[in-house]
Amino acid sequence: MPDRRKLTFATLDDAVRDAENLFAKGYDKAGNWDLAQVCFHLAEWMRYPIEGYPQLPLVLRPVFWLVRTAASKKIRNKILTEGFQAGGRTMPQTVSEPGGNASEAVAKLKDVAERFQGHTGPIHPSPLFGPLNKGDALQLQLLHCAHHLSFLIPK
Secondary structure (H helix, E strand, O other): OOOOOOOOOOOHHHHHHHHHHHHHHOEEEOOOOOHHHHHHHHHHHHHHHHHOOOOOOOOOHHHHHHHHHHHHHHHHHHHHHHOOOOOOOOOHHHOOOOOOOHHHHHHHHHHHHHHHHHOOOOOOOEOOOEOOOHHHHHHHHHHHHHHHHOOEEEO
16 A cells, blocks of 8 residues: 555645545545545535534434533544544444446535635534634645645646
């Protein structure tokens, strides 16, 4: 497997351009997900702060409340400083099956990135981090994009 790339995005447009370049030129995987899975996942998580997060299962609500109350600031600051760590868990509904339509997934990422950037309303509270301002929400999105796209190496 090839090594991951070191990525930093200044804007969501930069992240979208990277995904479009991967689609146009091809890529090798340094991880488990393909381009369609990465773009679908990023688009879903980018959509939640502006449209609202899915309801957590009843059994997980107390766990998320405890983490949000006790450690969310520490976790958020660590991610903002160090980025996302490989091997983390995510909601299964934000991961599509391998081999999906990469063209549609890249287009979805582009659409949601444009909506996120143009969003002037409130940012919905994160189930893990609680309330975020638009600047912190954007920084988390940029780091999330850099994390997942770093596993795809352009040919």
